[in-house]
Amino acid sequence: DAKTTQPTSMDCAEGRAANLPCNHSTISGNEYVYWYRQIHSQGPQYIIHGLKNNETNEMASLIITEDRKSSTLILPHATLRDTAVYYCIVRVKTSYDKVIFGPGTSLSVIP
Amino acid sequence: GAVVSQHPSWVICKSGTSVKIECRSLDFQATTMFWYRQFPKQSLMLMATSNEGSKATYEQGVEKDKFLINHASLTLSTLTVTSAHPEDSSFYICSASRPGQSNQPQHFGDGTRLSIL
Numbered sequence: 186d187a188k189t190t191q192p193t194s195m196d197c198a199e200g201r202a203a204n205l206p207c208n209h210s211t212i213s214g215n216e217y218v219y220w221y222r223q224i225h226s227q228g229p230q231y232i233i234h235g236l237k238n239n240e241t242n243e244m245a246s247l248i249i250t251e252d253r254k255s256s257t258l259i260l261p262h263a264t265l266r267d268t269a270v271y272y273c274i275v276r277v278k279t280s281y282d283k284v285i286f287g288p289g290t291s292l293s294v295i296p
Numbered sequence: 297g298a299v300v301s302q303h304p305s306w307v308i309c310k311s312g313t314s315v316k317i318e319c320r321s322l323d324f325q326a327t328t329m330f331w332y333r334q335f336p337k338q339s340l341m342l343m344a345t346s347n348e349g350s351k352a353t354y355e356q357g358v359e360k361d362k363f364l365i366n367h368a369s370l371t372l373s374t375l376t377v378t379s380a381h382p383e384d385s386s387f388y389i390c391s392a393s394r395p396g397q398s399n400q401p402q403h404f405g406d407g408t409r410l411s412i413l
Contacts, residue, residue, distance in 0.1 A: 217399050228302075228389050228404035229340065236399075272339075282393060283330065284402045286340040 189273045194291040197267075203260040205290050207273030210254040217276045218249060219284070220258045222269040229272065229286075232258065263294045299323060300392050302405030310413055311382060317375045317408045319346075319390030325370035326392035330402070331363075334387040346373040346390075380412045 190208040197203040209218060219234040233240055233247045235256070240247045246259040260267055272289040276282070301320045309315055319329055327348045332340040344365055345353040352365035362384075364376040373392075377384050387409050391402040 219401060221401075221404075223340075226387075226407070226409070228300075228391075228406045229402075231401040231403060234399065234401055270339075276399065282328065282400075282402070283342060283345065284391065285342060286332075288339050 189275055189287055191271075191273050191287065191290045193288065194293070196293050196295055197260075197263045199265060199294050199296050200262055203263040203267065203292060203294070205258040205260075205271050205273075205292065206255065207258070208255045209273070209275050212253050212275050218247070218253075218256050219274045219276055220245070220247065221272045221274065221284075221286075222267075223272070223289070224266075224269045232271075234276075263292075265294050265296065268292060268294045298406070299394075299403045300390065300405045302390055302408050304408060305406060306409045306411075308411045308413065309380065312379055315377045315380055315410060317377075317388055317390075317410075319373045319375070319392070319405055321371045321392045321403075324392075324394045326373075327370060327395065329367060329373040329390055329392045331365065331373075331375050332389045332391070334389060334407075340389060343375075346375075348373075377410065380410070382412045385410055385412045 217234050220232040221229040223229045235247045249256045270289040270291050303318045329346040331343045334340045343358045346365045346367040348367045354360045367373040387407050389407040391404045393400040393402045
């Protein structure tokens with residue numbers, strides 16, 4: 186299973202873009218990169234996922250490098266409500282489709 | 297809106313009692329659901345995979361007789377913490393994904409906070 190590496194914590198000023206990096210150098214060709222976040226005392230929330238092309242939705246953008254060994258989640262205009270732990274996950278390709286969480290990045294959006 | 301619902305959201309009970317937590321998929325049928333446990337300031341730890349109509353698959357180190365999982369219908373999985381003790385106090389979270397393509401994301405419930413006195 187491909188593993189991911191994320192910074193433990195990051196700060197971002199309110200209104201600025203938050204760029205959260207993730208390394209997944211052992212990702213295999215058919216594995217997707219998923220991002221979830223967990224706001225304190227809530228269940229994780231799905232944000233976005235991608236295979237090799239950059240993706241954008243109403244919440245965020247996902248930039249995946251051409252070699253797919255790393256990716257960046259971009260929150261274009263961070264708000265205080267974006268303060269959360271962000272998890273970058275490479276999908277385990279088993280018949281059970283398990284999601285294995287690493288420690289994630291604790292993002293603090295500062296007023 | 298929410299697509300996976302958990303109940304209860306919070307429970308406090310005495311040591312030695314059993315506690316049942318429900319996980320429902322609201323607008324889709326889920327043949328597979330997952331149960332996680334999360335201790336304070338830690339990440340989610342996968343406990344088991346709940347399979348509709350068959351036995352659950354437990355992760356290494358998780359006691360199957362302690363954490364009973366039943367997936368009796370395509371929209372409901374239950375986790376029963378038997379003879380709960382204070383060390384079982386934790387945040388329990390379930391998830392499920394819509395059937396279809398294998399790259400569907402997991403949707404998570406809002407979690408159940410269990411406190412054993």
